[in-house]
Amino acid sequence: MQLRYSFRLYPNDPQRSALAQAFGCARVVYNDALRARETARAEGTPFLKSGELSRLLITAAKKTDERAWLGEVSAVVLQQSLRDLDAAYRNFFDGLKGKRPGVGAPRFKSRKDSRQAVRFTANARWKITPGKDLSLPKIGDVRVKWSRTLPSIPSTVTVIKDAAGRYFASFVVQTGPAALPETEPVVGIDLGLGHFAVLSDGTKIDAPRFLRRAEKKLKREQRRLSRKAKGSSNRDKARLMVARAHARVADARREFHHQLSTRIIRENQAIAVEDLAVKGLARTRLAKSVHDAGWSAFVAMLEYKAARYGRTLVRIGRFEPTSQVCSQCGVKDGPKPLHIREWMCRACGVVLDRDINAAVNVAKAAGLAVSACRAQVRPGLVPAQRGEAGTHRDGRTTVVGIPVL
Numbered sequence: 001m002q003l004r005y006s007f008r009l010y011p012n013d014p015q016r017s018a019l020a021q022a023f024g025c026a027r028v029v030y031n032d033a034l035r036a037r038e039t040a041r042a043e044g045t046p047f048l049k050s051g052e053l054s055r056l057l058i059t060a061a062k063k064t065d066e067r068a069w070l071g072e073v074s075a076v077v078l079q080q081s082l083r084d085l086d087a088a089y090r091n092f093f094d095g096l097k098g099k100r101p102g103v104g105a106p107r108f109k110s111r112k113d114s115r116q117a118v119r120f121t122a123n124a125r126w127k128i129t130p131g132k133d134l135s136l137p138k139i140g141d142v143r144v145k146w147s148r149t150l151p152s153i154p155s156t157v158t159v160i161k162d163a164a165g166r167y168f169a170s171f172v173v174q175t176g177p178a179a180l181p182e183t184e185p186v187v188g189i190d191l192g193l194g195h196f197a198v199l200s201d202g203t204k205i206d207a208p209r210f211l212r213r214a215e216k217k218l219k220r221e222q223r224r225l226s227r228k229a230k231g232s233s234n235r236d237k238a239r240l241m242v243a244r245a246h247a248r249v250a251d252a253r254r255e256f257h258h259q260l261s262t263r264i265i266r267e268n269q270a271i272a273v274e275d276l277a278v279k280g281l282a283r284t285r286l287a288k289s290v291h292d293a294g295w296s297a298f299v300a301m302l303e304y305k306a307a308r309y310g311r312t313l314v315r316i317g318r319f320e321p322t323s324q325v326c327s328q329c330g331v332k333d334g335p336k337p338l339h340i341r342e343w344m345c346r347a348c349g350v351v352l353d354r355d356i357n358a359a360v361n362v363a364k365a366a367g368l369a370v371s372a373c374r375a376q377v378r379p380g381l382v383p384a385q386r387g388e389a390g391t392h393r394d395g396r397t398t399v400v401g402i403p404v405l
Helices: 013-043 050-059 068-072 075-097 215-227 233-267 287-293 295-309 354-365
Strands: 002-010 116-120 134-136 140-145 156-161 167-174 186-191 195-199 204-206 270-274 312-316 342-344 350-353
Touching (some): 013 050, 013 075, 013 116, 013 140, 013 156, 050 075, 075 116, 140 167, 186 233, 186 295, 186 354, 195 354, 215 233, 233 295, 270 354, 295 312, 350 354
Antiparallel strands (some): 002 140, 116 156, 134 140, 156 167
């Protein structure tokens, strides 16, 4: 399987200028190719292939005065820009055919986009130097902060500049399965907002709420940005401060997802999760909290880690009534408002924790052998019978004997 490994880059000033030039050239070729295809579509002419676009927009354009500066960057970067446009069209057409979730048509790129990227393949002859720097053609040896070792020789590297002005090198490597030793436990996971995740064994993981905790600082930085004059250097500095504050929130959330997903994968042989309608929930009044939780990113991490380490991940349908069924006796007790966190089954009389009961039902719906006793049930209060001992209003005590069986 293919994996991506990202590392922080620290280019110097000349290297930043060279990277900015590479970003700009790749963007221009992408926009020129998109414009040529849109013009051909409007005129009713055949769809232009990548080879023809490469001859017109790269090879021939370098010989003109208007596009002569395209020759100052690596040709591989420009070719990969055309490949990106092909991928954008392919995803768009696959969405129309129903082969994948629908995406919009390719759009023109801007130098003001929050993310700039160029990709180098093996043909570009990039390399990792003996001094552990990343040597890029027509850019130089860029310092890299290696946080871990690459499992194999990477095939491509993508240099990315994010909205916070940070540079990253993203390597694509081919790795084989790294199966973990088999273990007995299986677990169902109920994702939520009060608790980020509740496991079928009764474990509750609190929601960190990274965005909510950083809201005060984000509002302060955003107010400072709104006071700066448009087009000024101070506005650029303030925009960078806002982007860095958001980047810290995203990094903390991603680190939390990685640590939790790795722990669950290591401790359990099979995992069951519910396929939540995140897009629908993001259109409700809970939108900010839903985005702050990042359920989709967490489940995606569970999915690829389970495939790599030999675990089983099962997704159940979103319409499974996990919160309405008693995990003890299996009787459906009907929907309940969100403020009800505990409820008593009217069939068997046990009191169930709503979230833990849902996690157990998620595991059962996925076919995992999870015991219902893990749902932390307890006997409900049974009304006293008329014949039991009691106290009258006048203070006299009445004792009823045990009937003969």
